[in-house]
Amino acid sequence: MSEPILELRDVHAGYGSIKALKGISIKVMEGEIVSIIGANGAGKSTTLMTICNIVKATAGDIYYKGGCINKVASDSLPSMGLCQVPEGRRIFPRLTIEENLDMGAFFRNDNEIADDMERVFAMFPILRERRRQAGGTLSGGEQQMLAIGRALMSRPKVLLLDEPSLGLAPLIVKQIFDIISEINKLGTTIILVEQNAKVALSMAHRGYVLETGNVVMEDEAKKLLDNPDIQKAYLGE
Amino acid sequence: MEYFFQQLINGITLGSVYALIALGYTMVYGIIQLINFAHGEFFAAGGYVGVIFMSYLLSQGAPAWVCLSGSLILAMAYCAMLAMAVEKVAYKPLRSSSRLSVLLSALGMSIFLQNGLMLTQGVYDRAYPTELTQGGFEFGTVMLSYMQLFIVSLTAFLLVALNFLVFKTRIGKAMRSTAQDKIMSALVGINSNRIISLTFAIGAGLAAAAGIMVGLYYGSVRYDMGFVPGIKAFAAAVLGGIGNITGAMIGGFIIGMVEIFAAGYISGEYKDVFAFLILIGVLYFRPSGIMGENVDDTRV
Numbered sequence: 350m351s352e353p354i355l356e357l358r359d360v361h362a363g364y365g366s367i368k369a370l371k372g373i374s375i376k377v378m379e380g381e382i383v384s385i386i387g388a389n390g391a392g393k394s395t396t397l398m399t400i401c402n403i404v405k406a407t408a409g410d411i412y413y414k415g416g417c418i419n420k421v422a423s424d425s426l427p428s429m430g431l432c433q434v435p436e437g438r439r440i441f442p443r444l445t446i447e448e449n450l451d452m453g454a455f456f457r458n459d460n461e462i463a464d465d466m467e468r469v470f471a472m473f474p475i476l477r478e479r480r481r482q483a484g485g486t487l488s489g490g491e492q493q494m495l496a497i498g499r500a501l502m503s504r505p506k507v508l509l510l511d512e513p514s515l516g517l518a519p520l521i522v523k524q525i526f527d528i529i530s531e532i533n534k535l536g537t538t539i540i541l542v543e544q545n546a547k548v549a550l551s552m553a554h555r556g557y558v559l560e561t562g563n564v565v566m567e568d569e570a571k572k573l574l575d576n577p578d579i580q581k582a583y584l585g586e
Numbered sequence: 587m588e589y590f591f592q593q594l595i596n597g598i599t600l601g602s603v604y605a606l607i608a609l610g611y612t613m614v615y616g617i618i619q620l621i622n623f624a625h626g627e628f629f630a631a632g633g634y635v636g637v638i639f640m641s642y643l644l645s646q647g648a649p650a651w652v653c654l655s656g657s658l659i660l661a662m663a664y665c666a667m668l669a670m671a672v673e674k675v676a677y678k679p680l681r682s683s684s685r686l687s688v689l690l691s692a693l694g695m696s697i698f699l700q701n702g703l704m705l706t707q708g709v710y711d712r713a714y715p716t717e718l719t720q721g722g723f724e725f726g727t728v729m730l731s732y733m734q735l736f737i738v739s740l741t742a743f744l745l746v747a748l749n750f751l752v753f754k755t756r757i758g759k760a761m762r763s764t765a766q767d768k769i770m771s772a773l774v775g776i777n778s779n780r781i782i783s784l785t786f787a788i789g790a791g792l793a794a795a796a797g798i799m800v801g802l803y804y805g806s807v808r809y810d811m812g813f814v815p816g817i818k819a820f821a822a823a824v825l826g827g828i829g830n831i832t833g834a835m836i837g838g839f840i841i842g843m844v845e846i847f848a849a850g851y852i853s854g855e856y857k858d859v860f861a862f863l864i865l866i867g868v869l870y871f872r873p874s875g876i877m878g879e880n881v882d883d884t885r886v
């Protein structure tokens with residue numbers, strides 16, 4: 350088996366005296382969809398923020414493409430192909446849709462940015478219609494599309510998605526997850542953090558279960574779906 | 587009626603100065619929510635660098651346009667760098683501290699810079715070379731001096747350039763996104779420290795231009811000249827909706843106009859009071875200002 354494209358080795362992190370991650374190890378292979386599930390406050394978002402160095406790892410190492418990225422500044426990661434769609438979408442409310450997408454390509458200097466924007470518009474036609482509208486005026490589902498589109502503008506190698514289904518109607522959720530699958534098939538490795546464990550696990554290759562800052566289980570996604578403990582705790586069955 | 591037009595011209599001239607200073611307050615507030623009390627000192631420093639370099643160029647026999655543009659560029663660049671240094675030393679280390687500590691640091695910086703100017707340049711007025719911009723157009727008794735024309739057209743140019751920078755360029759978008767969400771901006775690859783630094787530089791550059799204008803217009807500068815115009819420009823920024831660029835421009839012209847008309851028609855002795863009355867009125871009745879909180883607005 351080849352080297353993982355992203356690996357966390359015994360990573361600790363927190364907020365002041367609050368220890369949110371207590372030694373997390375995760376491996377992600379190129380081309381995979383890896384899902385991280387867990388209850389509220391388990392440390393899923395903190396994991397993603399620590400990968401992006403917004404929250405500093407207090408111990409442990411994070412490797413990306415074979416190099417340690419613990420000390421790499423957050424704003425250098427997108428150009429290395431590591432990109433996050435954070436919890437709550439965080440689109441820029443007073444920039445237009447088009448400007449939001451432009452920001453996704455902020456570090457790029459090539460001449461294919463316009464083509465990529467066309468591709469995002471083809472994926473999410475509603476964004477094209479609203480291109481001159483302020484991001485803050487979009488509905489929740491549209492904002493999620495914009496957030497994903499903005500991330501795609503950076504041509505990520507590894508895409509971290511934090512609860513893309515949060516607060517969306519089932520139909521939109523399906524649409525978003527179909528798109529995520531498609532993005533993955535086109536070659537982007539994906540880490541998918543979700544409360545909606547059933548949908549997440551059914552599209553993922555492997556999964557990790559987080560509980561209060563620890564990985565308590567990791568397995569192929571199918572096996573997690575079939576696991577009675579997981580079913581009881583996270584799948585509502 | 588002619589008196590009215592004369593006052594209108596004077597009001598636009600003064601308003602230009604306030605608008606340029608107000609932009610620095612509003613942009614810095616927009617990006618780090620700090621009322622930069624030291625901002626008026628960049629205006630004063632710009633006035634001094636301007637007079638020093640302008641006198642030098644003049645003594646070397648340089649033509650008027652070289653004296654003006656040369657000193658303008660140098661003063662703007664000097665103040666831009668000064669502001670970046672101030673930000674780095676006095677504000678950046680406090681990025682995650684309470685807003686009060688940063689505010690106090692700004693107050694301290696203001697005192698420091700003002701005293702620095704006093705110690706190096708003395709306590710007396712320093713005269714500007716006025717021969718550069720003498721004369722003007724006369725329409726009956728209404729007078730539009732070349733000086734006023736210079737001030738207003740330079741301001742118009744700077745305002746258009748700033749609008750272009752902030753609303754049309756990539757770096758401008760990065761400024762606005764940094765103002766709206768610093769973490770997300772980092773996640774798309776923006777170095778917010780650099781953007782914050784740039785914002786200080788631009789604001790101080792505009793204030794420096796205003797300092798030269800005031801020096802030319804009133805014929806002299808003084809080490810403490812930043813204080814009163816600084817507060818009036820702050821009032822203008824609040825009036826326009828602090829954080830809003832278009833608002834600061836409009837607010838600047840309104841405050842300048844009100845001051846001139848109030849001095850002309852009500853009382854010259856109390857002319858300084860009106861800006862503060864407006865400030866109090868806005869804070870009381872409409873704290874978000876004229877342009878505050880629209881959806882398609884021009885906040886940074």
Ligand SMILES: Nc1ncnc2c1ncn2[C@@H]1O[C@H](COP(=O)(O)OP(=O)(O)OP(=O)(O)O)[C@@H](O)[C@H]1O
Pocket residue numbers: 364367368369387388389390391392393394395396436544
């Ligand atoms: N900014 C913060 N300051 C202090 N504590 C925080 C902060 N963000 C998260 N925490 C704490 O860290 C722990 C992990 O939070 P985290 O947001 O990573 O959980 P999560 O698994 O993403 O939960 P959710 O499913 O609710 O999004 C929680 O106990 C939370 O209270």
Ligand SMILES: [Mg+2]
Pocket residue numbers: 393394395436511
């Ligand atoms: Mg979360």
